[in-house]
Amino acid sequence: MFENVSLSRRRIALLLEYDGTRFAGSQYQPGLPTVQGALEEAVLRTTGEPVRAAFAGRTDAGVHARGQVASFDTAGALAPEVIQRALNAWLPRDVAVLEAVEAAPDLDVRRDARRRHYRYVIDNRPVRPALDRERAWHVPGDLDVAAMDRAACQLVGRHDFAAFASALESPDAGTVRELYAFTVRRAGTQICCDLVANAFLPHQVRRMVGALTIVGQGRMAEAAYAALLDAPPSTAGPAAPAHGLYLMSVEYDAPLFATRLDSEVVVC
């Protein structure tokens, strides 16, 4: 009368920081170093279970994360704090689990995400940076940050961002997204572009920032920047390089984590 009783599956959600420099992106690719591959290997060593990890946002090769969210399932009984410590012991030094929590078994870290915050960092010094060479995009010369901020603000709202999209992952999802904030400010010799939206299309942030620097250089009018929304798909840009981009945080209906990230945004 006894049947095989499957152990109840638990879903563990992780808050991740990583340095994207060495990775071929967040998403698993056979034979290449990826954040997902590194995480799944660390989970296997921790729980003994082969898993597929889910990520809230896909990040390209070279893109960093200060608050990526991932999840995996386990049939084991390890406490989240124990899982966190074990993962940090097994993970390579350029990936860290900032927090691990027990999540609802039906949490979909990608579909259930309500807001994503990306930051793009420009190094505006005359000379190429040595220390931040993989942490910021070097754009020498005068940049009119006030003009960039005004131009950026025009794009806030619900729009079809197809002009800024590269090859779509899931064409069914369409190209309309809602941008909640897009601000540009100077911090010393750096310029920070903060973008918050319900979701972003592939390469959208990098193309929006790439075109915005042309406004900053005085080579494109602010109105022309807004008009890029009407350009044919995948024609606005050029895309800024990956290494200046950070996935700062992902928000859900209810907060998943207790960790406070240093990532306040000024809403325009």
Next chain:
Amino acid sequence: MFENVSLSRRRIALLLEYDGTRFAGSQYQPGLPTVQGALEEAVLRTTGEPVRAAFAGRTDAGVHARGQVASFDTAGALAPEVIQRALNAWLPRDVAVLEAVEAAPDLDVRRDARRRHYRYVIDNRPVRPALDRERAWHVPGDLDVAAMDRAACQLVGRHDFAAFASALESPDAGTVRELYAFTVRRAGTQICCDLVANAFLPHQVRRMVGALTIVGQGRMAEAAYAALLDAPPSTAGPAAPAHGLYLMSVEYDAPLFATRLDSEVVVC
């Protein structure tokens, strides 16, 4: 009647930024990657002349610089701006010349330096950092920054810092130094220790910061920290690791460079 006329020698001073991670320190060592070695090779490619470069401050393996000063001599006529661009083209990506200027032929970048500013950065988050793993010392747990700042302030002044010194480079120079500022403040999850002195003994900053974290952890009284000055030579510490330390700037009687570095210090 014609004699060999030696071309007039010029002294070029350089403002350097570097990432110390990959280097066995600033000072030339045969067969090892050093900042001096990289710079001398870039000068050879630029001017065709083999040179010995002088550095204002010696930095250990792993120590970074945002404002190191170096110099070399040349018999050539290249303008400083041309030298700067050529050096940046030849130097590896983890070293950059922020500025090059024509200096007085008798400038001794080491002996003529009046003040050195070092910054030590502590990452005070609970989990090891992925992005800043080579940029800050990870010290988890509560740190009483106000107590650290008060304790640090006691050491400002002219003192014999032998207790904090490791093997001396030039024992003749003695171990008395004048500390002009030593402040500790929190910036988000980081803690910045800023030290300004006429000069520092080898490992002095790292030992002073290493002992200071023990004050911050409540395991040493503030008065006991000041009393470390009376300890036998090379016994105060432990030394904080190299990768949290930055040589921020070096000052001379008259400013050598026009570049403004982001390195303001709060004087206690």
